[in-house]
Amino acid sequence: MEGPSIENDAPPLLIDFSFTPPETPQRKVQQYVEPAIKEATNRQNGLGVEHELQWCMGAPDEEFRTSTKINTPTLTPFKRICIIGAGYVGAPTGAVIAYETNFDVAVVDYNAQRIAAWNSADLPIYESGLDHIVKSTRDGISKHADGVTTRSNLVFTTDVEGSIDAADIIFIAVNTPTKTQGRGKGYAADLRFVEEATRTIAKVAKADKIVVEKSTVPVKTAESVRMILMANAHPGVRFEVLSNPEYLAEGQAVADLLDPDRILIGSLPTPEGLKAADTLVEVYSQWVERSKIITMNLWSSELAKLAANAMLAQRISNVNALSAICEKTGASVDEVAYACGLDHRIGKGMLKAGPGFGGSCFRKDILSLVYLSETLGLPEVANYWRGVVDINEYQKDRFTKRVISCLFNTLTNKKIAVLGFTFKKNTADIRESPAITMVTNFLSEGAQVAVYDPRARKQQILVDLHQARDDTVALENNLMICGDAYRACDGADAVVVLTEWDEFSNVDLPTPEVQTADPVALRRSTVLDPNANNFVPEGTKHKEEELCAVSAFLSALKVRNVKVGSPHITSDEEGLEGSRVRVPVTPAQTVPQWRIDWVRIARGMRKPMFVFDGRNILDHGKLQRLGFRVEVIGKASLTEANVQC
Numbered sequence: 001m002e003g004p005s006i007e008n009d010a011p012p013l014l015i016d017f018s019f020t021p022p023e024t025p026q027r028k029v030q031q032y033v034e035p036a037i038k039e040a041t042n043r044q045n046g047l048g049v050e051h052e053l054q055w056c057m058g059a060p061d062e063e064f065r066t067s068t069k070i071n072t073p074t075l076t077p078f079k080r081i082c083i084i085g086a087g088y089v090g091a092p093t094g095a096v097i098a099y100e101t102n103f104d105v106a107v108v109d110y111n112a113q114r115i116a117a118w119n120s121a122d123l124p125i126y127e128s129g130l131d132h133i134v135k136s137t138r139d140g141i142s143k144h145a146d147g148v149t150t151r152s153n154l155v156f157t158t159d160v161e162g163s164i165d166a167a168d169i170i171f172i173a174v175n176t177p178t179k180t181q182g183r184g185k186g187y188a189a190d191l192r193f194v195e196e197a198t199r200t201i202a203k204v205a206k207a208d209k210i211v212v213e214k215s216t217v218p219v220k221t222a223e224s225v226r227m228i229l230m231a232n233a234h235p236g237v238r239f240e241v242l243s244n245p246e247y248l249a250e251g252q253a254v255a256d257l258l259d260p261d262r263i264l265i266g267s268l269p270t271p272e273g274l275k276a277a278d279t280l281v282e283v284y285s286q287w288v289e290r291s292k293i294i295t296m297n298l299w300s301s302e303l304a305k306l307a308a309n310a311m312l313a314q315r316i317s318n319v320n321a322l323s324a325i326c327e328k329t330g331a332s333v334d335e336v337a338y339a340c341g342l343d344h345r346i347g348k349g350m351l352k353a354g355p356g357f358g359g360s361c362f363r364k365d366i367l368s369l370v371y372l373s374e375t376l377g378l379p380e381v382a383n384y385w386r387g388v389v390d391i392n393e394y395q396k397d398r399f400t401k402r403v404i405s406c407l408f409n410t411l412t413n414k415k416i417a418v419l420g421f422t423f424k425k426n427t428a429d430i431r432e433s434p435a436i437t438m439v440t441n442f443l444s445e446g447a448q449v450a451v452y453d454p455r456a457r458k459q460q461i462l463v464d465l466h467q468a469r470d471d472t473v474a475l476e477n478n479l480m481i482c483g484d485a486y487r488a489c490d491g492a493d494a495v496v497v498l499t500e501w502d503e504f505s506n507v508d509l510p511t512p513e514v515q516t517a518d519p520v521a522l523r524r525s526t527v528l529d530p531n532a533n534n535f536v537p538e539g540t541k542h543k544e545e546e547l548c549a550v551s552a553f554l555s556a557l558k559v560r561n562v563k564v565g566s567p568h569i570t571s572d573e574e575g576l577e578g579s580r581v582r583v584p585v586t587p588a589q590t591v592p593q594w595r596i597d598w599v600r601i602a603r604g605m606r607k608p609m610f611v612f613d614g615r616n617i618l619d620h621g622k623l624q625r626l627g628f629r630v631e632v633i634g635k636a637s638l639t640e641a642n643v644q645c
């Protein structure tokens with residue numbers, strides 16, 4: 001399984017991975033220590049100045065330590081970090097490490113196109129806030145309030161070997177897709193990229209290295225990694241292998257990396273293993289609370305990643321299974337989920353019914369767990385987890401059948417407008433999106449399908465649909481990928497909403513009102529995005545408390561370039577050129593920048609006109625008043641004439 005194509009033909013920018021000489025002590029004092037002392041003295045959270053200094057400084061050298069007379073026994077010497085794999089995980093992880101520390105970070109990939117895109121102005125992955133973080137670390141522009149230019153400490157390069165050789169710590173963040181052939185086909189994780197990266201490390205490393213498994217892998221992979229490294233090591237070179245799984249969710253990757261729920265570090269219980277774990281703890285503790293950094297044994301850490309994904313996906317399959325019961329009984333799945341979520345033992349997250357979970361992780365990781373269980377001789381356990389994936393397939397199938405059934409049991413020559421193709425909102429990623437299955441199904445039924453998605457790349461939609469189609473599906477004649485929703489819906493018999501993009505909603509907006517910042521809520525609701533719903537255009541006047549909210553939000557994100565009373569925040573999209581202020585708001589107060597006009601859509605559609613709300617995000621009463629027949633996931637049919645739906 002490949003990641004999305006990178007639409008950038010620029011040649012790779014070759015960057016020499018050599019290190020800038022350490023900054024002068026004088027400069028470090030100005031840049032880090034003075035603001036840190038100010039920050040630390042102002043804070044009421046009990047953390048001492050020394051902690052703040054450590055947090056801010058990254059890694060002072062010996063000269064710096066003596067000249068400033070700070071007793072900092074645990075401060076880290078400069079470390080060089082190499083991240084193999086410039087994908088959804090490797091590149092944002094590298095950028096955040098570079099942003100939060102003074103380490104030199106090289107993100108490497110043998111895909112020259114992908115590296116060229118990371119070196120361009122138009123980054124290959126859309127994540128809110130990533131532009132600012134990549135550009136400030138890659139290009140060395142200011143990330144601090146005083147406008148002091150920082151050195152660039154992030155490079156993207158195809159020089160995989162040179163960067164590995166130069167690094168002290170190497171993260172393996174390559175893809176681990178499901179095997180498509182051989183033993184375990186369709187279930188087991190394909191570890192060939194991990195193995196290849198490991199062999200390259202062993203081949204080029206001429207000094208001791210810490211190798212960190214960042215990719216999601218089956219339990220005991222670290223043993224194979226270790227064996228390959230030791231068998232191929234240069235004489236005298238030693239490796240320590242750590243497991244450090246990534247938990248970021250796309251669409252909120254930067255916020256998750258800056259403020260993770262936890263950082264797991266698994267090691268062997270040997271003195272060398274524990275020492276290596278301590279080194280990685282030091283890296284993370286420069287911006288993550290120490291209490292959130294958990295060390296444990298290697299195998300627990302590897303399994304904990306698969307386990308978390310399996311449990312999260314299981315919750316979605318739970319609620320999707322309940323949605324089928326709701327549709328038959330008149331219960332509303334949102335109400336049922338809400339009632340369950342209020343029980344603190346259950347909790348509210350991951351309980352939204354939908355057309356089935358997608359994304360590059362859940363399916364492959366559960367299948368990997370199924371395979372693991374089978375190889376361990378645990379068929380019952382394997383079947384249990386397989387059920388989560390089965391319900392997910394059932395959900396997509398069920399929703400397709402509902403559309404066909406409501407449209408009088410035939411889609412032949414009918415036009416279906418599909419709104420949303422990404423696997424969830426706020427990402428351009430379409431890997432494993434339920435839309436792929438559903439659009440393929442509609443095309444197999446003889447429908448004309450028009451797709452509109454605000455961010456998915458047209459070329460990638462075509463590639464994925466080509467891969468998914470069976471022989472009967474005629475993509476060329478019956479599929480249209482549209483640049484706006486109106487064109488997609490024009491002349492359509494039905495609109496099927498498959499992604500919860502804010503712009504599709506017709507729900508009344510609450511009156512915007514800015515609250516005192518709750519960093520946790522804020523980090524989830526907005527991440528420095530000029531395209532975000534809460535973006536406030538240049539020139540807008542702001543009240544003092546709004547600026548306080550901005551400041552608190554940014555400091556929650558560890559972005560230290562704003563002062564209350566001085567409304568200058570660097571736009572993440574425009575680097576230093578833009579000086580704009582964004583006012584963070586809580587999710588309930590989110591105001592979409594732009595929304596589609598359902599009246600205009602209704603005007604253009606064939607009658608009777610249907611809306612299938614696969615995400616339960618629309619105001620169904622309003623749509624009915626416009627004359628739509630409305631079908632909602634997890635709710636009985638709202639259309640009198642279609643009691644069988």
Ligand SMILES: NC(=O)c1ccc[n+]([C@@H]2O[C@H](COP(=O)([O-])OP(=O)(O)OC[C@H]3O[C@@H](n4cnc5c(N)ncnc54)[C@H](O)[C@@H]3O)[C@@H](O)[C@H]2O)c1
Pocket residue numbers: 002003084085086087088089090108109110111114160173174175176193194196197214215216217246247248249250360361
């Ligand atoms: N995408 C997510 O949200 C997410 C979150 C947490 C964990 N993960 C896990 O992280 C890993 C990476 O996922 P991703 O989504 O970033 O994958 P991706 O496909 O976006 O990126 C992987 C990159 O690794 C490169 N690569 C592969 N082998 C290489 C080698 N030997 N040398 C140099 N480059 C090499 C590929 O060219 C590709 O660009 C997977 O194991 C995944 O399960 C992903």
Ligand SMILES: O=c1ccn([C@@H]2O[C@H](COP(=O)(O)OP(=O)(O)O[C@H]3O[C@H](CO)[C@@H](O)[C@H](O)[C@H]3O)[C@@H](O)[C@H]2O)c(=O)[nH]1
Pocket residue numbers: 216246247248249250251309312316349350351352353354355356357358359360361362423424
């Ligand atoms: O209540 C919910 C929540 C999510 N989804 C769907 O579930 C899928 C996955 O969503 P999400 O978990 O938000 O996105 P991912 O980026 O796939 O992140 C998951 O997979 C990553 C890769 O392993 C992990 O790192 C993250 O912790 C884990 O949340 C998407 O299709 C969502 O639409 C629902 O249907 N209902």
